[in-house]
Amino acid sequence: MKTLIAAGLLSVTATLAPVYTAQAQDAEMAGIELFQSYMDIAEQFVGFATEQEATVFLAVEGIVEIFEERGEEAAAIPILQSALAQYPDDQPARNIIRFKLRDLYRDTGQADAALAELQAILDENS
Structure with a gap:
């Protein structure tokens, strides 16, 4: 009986080992891809941070956020x-x-002030 159980466990282990190994490899690849995505985003952020306009944009967005x-x-x-x-x-x-x-003016119900900002943009850029 012990031999039969041992043989059954060995059979199950042999069957599941490749599945587990494949899942572990998939998980490892997913982790590597996630890390690469993070590094790509970090590289883009550093690139933005070296440009003055992008830096101002990120700061303004951060303040408002x-x-x-x-x-x-x-x-x-x-x-x-x-x-x-x-x-x-x-x-x-x-x-x-x-x-x-x-x-911000538009979102806080100040349509006239929002329009004034747009007019200022037009005036300052002409």
Whole structure:
């Protein structure tokens, strides 16, 4: 009886071993692919961070995102308005900030202020 059980276990083990090995290899490949994706994203982020406009964009988006998570979108408005003063001669940075201000004004029910930001973009870029 013990021989029969041992033979059965050996048979099951021999049958399942390739399946387990294949699953382990698949899991390992998935982990490697996930890591490669992370490295690709990190490389892109570093590339963005070396460009001033991309850096301003990421910072503006980050500021607004934090206030949105708090449910305080309107609190980001004065911060972005003050950021405009930091970039008096950097039109791309001003455009990024003004477009985000437009979104915030629109999302907080201030359509006239949103339109004023769009008009400022037109005026400053003509």
